[in-house]
Amino acid sequence: MARLCPGQLHCYYLCMPAIEVSNLSKTYRVYRKREGLLASVRGLFHREYKTVEAVRDVSFSIEPGEMVAFLGPNGAGKTTTLKLLSGLIHPTSGGATVLDYVPWHREHAYRRRFSLVMGQKNQLWWDLPAQESFTLHREIYRIEPTQFNRRRDELVDLLEVRDLISQPVRELSLGERMRMELIAALLHSPDVLLLDEPTIGLDVVSQRRVQEFLKYYQSEHGITVILTSHYMKDVEALCRRAIIINEGEIKHDGPLAEIVDRFSRHKVIQLQFSGSSIPDDLERFGTVFDVHPPRVKVEVPRNRISQVLTTLLADYTIEDVGVLDRPLEEVIAEMFTNGDQADRADVDAADESQPVTAAGND
Incomplete structure (x- = not known):
């Protein structure tokens, strides 16, 4: 230069x-x-x-x-x-x-x-x-x-x-x-x-x-x-x-x-029902978790969100509802779940042999 x-x-x-x-x-x-x-x-x-x-x-x-x-x-x-x-x-x-x-x-x-x-x-x-x-x-x-x-x-x-x-x-x-x-x-x-x-x-x-x-x-x-x-x-x-x-x-x-938005295959519907309990058949919509009656969350495939919301609102008395994204950490973990990591462990082992020294030392 x-x-x-x-x-x-x-x-x-x-x-x-x-x-x-x-x-x-x-x-x-x-x-x-x-x-x-x-x-x-x-x-x-x-x-x-x-x-x-x-x-x-x-x-x-x-x-x-x-x-x-x-x-x-x-x-x-x-x-x-x-x-x-x-x-x-x-x-x-x-x-x-x-x-x-x-x-x-x-x-x-x-x-x-x-x-x-x-x-x-x-x-x-x-x-x-x-x-x-x-x-x-x-x-x-x-x-x-x-x-x-x-x-x-x-x-x-x-x-x-x-x-x-x-x-x-x-x-x-x-x-x-x-x-x-x-x-x-x-x-x-x-x-x-x-x-x-x-x-x-x-x-x-x-x-x-x-x-x-x-x-x-x-x-x-x-x-x-x-x-x-x-x-x-x-x-x-x-x-x-x-x-x-x-x-x-x-x-x-x-x-x-x-x-x-690009990699998550699911969204979370957060629900609060009237009364002090939750319906016992929510698993037909997706994975039920974080259950604290009358509040609960349901993980649903993204392409079924509209359909599930319509059915929920028609079948139950719901005081509050919201649609949430899954946490970034979960989405990234899901991206790698199906990857074959066997050879990657070999990379770690080989890479560990490389020295790490303070910059300026040869």
Whole structure:
């Protein structure tokens, strides 16, 4: 790219996607395990392998300042995609650019502009206070001391951990450690933040605190965020757009609000009957649940809603009725119920062998 002045460079990056992925694929060669003692012994001398496609011909783009949910079941290819975008692993085929850099070229300039946070991986030194890890990050990213102090103090105050940064990391709760991980990830002011299950294992209070921080920080600094999470409350609180991946392929890319309309095969009719009881034959309409006489809910196929409502209103005395969408979490779970996940577990096993290190270390 030709050398541009700062103003031109700013306009250039605003006019192009922050992340551009084109036909990206990643294939692993995985040891085929056989059951039984004899098969295990044979495997010591003659190993059989199979090929597993972790990511298959994936394409998408994300604009600067977007916060996008990247959803899918375990082994769907989410973490593999984030590792490709962070440059930790190389693709088998296809391409990607992040901020106009090819991630797996591992240029120093790129590594100073993104950050990866993985809920199940630590980048902080376990036996040292978080403050010491922050100082190490200052050296890795060559942050000017005054800027470092200002950034650290801002993040420490936002996440309310000033009294904790001098404690050894091993003494902190899971929620406290995650807040420290976020501080470490943001000290160098990255333009792109990749979050892989940042609230996994956290209690409800800690989850909400992380959600509120991420929402505020993204709105204030305009960074581009990809979020993977199995907690739909994270997704609904933070993202308007979702990319759904399953078996290595993208199944949906669009507004979060469209997922229920597009994929849910049922709706819920909420009823309140007159009197203190409910009819005992409601199961003829669908699945009856959440029974609190005289209130009850019935899950009904979408294409039968009008017919069922007409019959209910004609046959019973009803004081109140409403039609509800099913929760996003249930709809997404239903999407993956019939998928074959066997090979995806192999992807997880292969992917675990890939190292996760602090950006800036080769």
